[in-house]
Amino acid sequence: MTRVLRTRRALLLAGAASAGAAFLGAGASGLLAPVRAQGLAATPTMRGGANNYRPGAPLVERIGHGGFWMTGTVRRAGDGAPLPGVRIQIWAHTTEGHERDPHSHGATLTGADGTFRLEMPQIVPAFGQPHGHL
Incomplete structure (x- = not known):
């Protein structure tokens, strides 16, 4: 009878080898689906409510x-x-104010190509990871 010793290192190496083979089989992108989606779905509304959104x-x-x-x-x-x-x-908890502060909010319009860009102070942690809202 052969006894197989399973160590954490052996399992991790086997998993990494399998993941590498799957990555190479999927192509350089690592995706099994086409790079561009066939269709885009709308983003669902946030469940938590307005979350400091300020109309206007x-x-x-x-x-x-x-x-x-x-x-x-x-x-x-x-x-x-x-x-x-x-x-x-766009609003966020930044080095200059909290999410709920009016001066931490601002709006911008998308350009002809649909892009937007708005300068703001550094985002800092509030309720976990640093994050911004838009």
Whole structure:
């Protein structure tokens, strides 16, 4: 009878080898699906409610004294076409204020290509990891 010793190191190495083989078999991206999604789904509404959202937050060039950038692209669900002129409100707990403070909120509009960019102070931890809202 052969006795097989399973050590943590052996299991980790076997798992890493399997993951590496799966990665190589999937291609350089590591994805089994095409890189571009066939269709985009809308983001569901946040379950927690408004979460400090301020209707009519002012359009601003920056929040506070700035120093960091919040950027992104807004696309239409389904075909992924960029959406120009969409109002994006951004707020966060930063080095200059809390999420609930009016001066920690600002809004911007997406450009012709659906992108937005708003300068804001450094985001700091509040209720866990540093995070921003938009």
